[in-house]
Amino acid sequence: EAQVTQNPRYLITVTGKKLTVTCSQNMNHEYMSWYRQDPGLGLRQIYYSMNVEVTDKGDVPEGYKVSRKEKRNFPLILESPSPNQTSLYFCASSTNRGNGNEQFFGPGTRLTVL
Amino acid sequence: GEDVEQSLFLSVREGDSSVINCTYTDSSSTYLYWYKQEPGAGLQLLTYIFSNMDMKQDQRLTVLLNKKDKHLSLRIADTQTGDSAIYFCAESLSGYSTLTFGKGTMLLVSP
Numbered sequence: 001e002a003q004v005t006q007n008p009r010y011l012i013t014v015t016g017k018k019l020t021v022t023c024s025q026n027m028n029h030e031y032m033s034w035y036r037q038d039p040g041l042g043l044r045q046i047y048y049s050m051n052v053e054v055t056d057k058g059d060v061p062e063g064y065k066v067s068r069k070e071k072r073n074f075p076l077i078l079e080s081p082s083p084n085q086t087s088l089y090f091c092a093s094s095t096n097r098g099n100g101n102e103q104f105f106g107p108g109t110r111l112t113v114l
Numbered sequence: 115g116e117d118v119e120q121s122l123f124l125s126v127r128e129g130d131s132s133v134i135n136c137t138y139t140d141s142s143s144t145y146l147y148w149y150k151q152e153p154g155a156g157l158q159l160l161t162y163i164f165s166n167m168d169m170k171q172d173q174r175l176t177v178l179l180n181k182k183d184k185h186l187s188l189r190i191a192d193t194q195t196g197d198s199a200i201y202f203c204a205e206s207l208s209g210y211s212t213l214t215f216g217k218g219t220m221l222l223v224s225p
Contacts, residue, residue, distance in 0.1 A: 004156075031211040040122075042217035043157075043202065050211070058212075090156055094211050103213060105156030 002027045004106035006091050012112045013081055021076045021109050023091030030096035032074040033058070033103070034066065036087040043090070049074055050096060081113040118216035120203050125222045132193045134219045136186040136203030143205040146179060147213065148188045151200040160188070160201075190221075198223045 004025045013019055025032065033048040035058075045058030049068040063085055065077040074093075078085060091106040117139045126132045138146070144165050149157040163170045163177045163186070170177045176189040190197055203216040 033212070035215075040217065043215040045212065048212060092157075096211055101211060102159040102162075103157075103211075105158070107156050108154075 002104070004091055004093055004104050006089075006106040006109050008109060009107065010110050012114065014114050015082055016080050019078050019081060019111075021078075021089060021091075021111070023074045023076065023106060024072050025074075025091075025093040025104070026072065027093060027104065028071065029093035029104075030071070031101075031103075032068065032091065032093045034064070034074070034076050035090045035092065036060065036085075037090060037108075038087050046076070046089075081111075083113050085111065086113045087111060118203055118205055118214055120201075120216040120219045122217065123220050123222070125224065126193050128193060128195055128223055128225050130193055132190040132197070132221055132223075134188045134190075134201050134203075134221065136188075136216055138184050138186065138203070138205050138214075140205060140207070140214075141184065142207050143184075145206045146177075146186050147202075147204040147206070148175075148177065149202040149204060149215075151202065151218070153199070157202060193221075193223050195223045195225060197221060 007022045030051045034046040035043040044060045047066040049055045089109045092103040094101045094103040119137045147162040148160040150160050151157045174191045178187045200218040200220050202218045204213040206213050
């Protein structure tokens, strides 16, 4: 089944404790992206990657890191989480053709930083 | 810069038509999308329209695009309680995969 998976689905952590949210897709997509969703703010892009070893900042990259060592994986790293990073996070992937290509979304990771 | 605006909330009765509106500012937008987010789930693509089209119909869904006014709408005919969700409008430029999303419209369908 074609899908985007994220782990964990739910995470409660404390300020300053490094964490990684994994994202994996099995569709051989070149493009992958991370978003955060907050009430009243919609989806905002954190980072994206056009292909392996190519990453770029989105609209709200501060406090986050990503890596793209393999095509299928695009982990999101919070080196020192803070309470303002409490949010619902989505990973998405698509082909790079740019012709009305559909972005496939993961199920989301709900992160709470105390 | 790019900006996509939507009304935040719409309430309709089951069986009525729903119309969700969206405006965008980037005249270079080539593709415009409607995504649906059900409670506790990620976003799923409902439909998209290429900017040289005025209308696209897919079963109960009708998308209208007014490129002059930069206005996009999604009409859902015979709305059902299962259509209750958040609907996101999004735009992209040709050749680019990055999407710019609106804040989402919460559609509530009452029996």
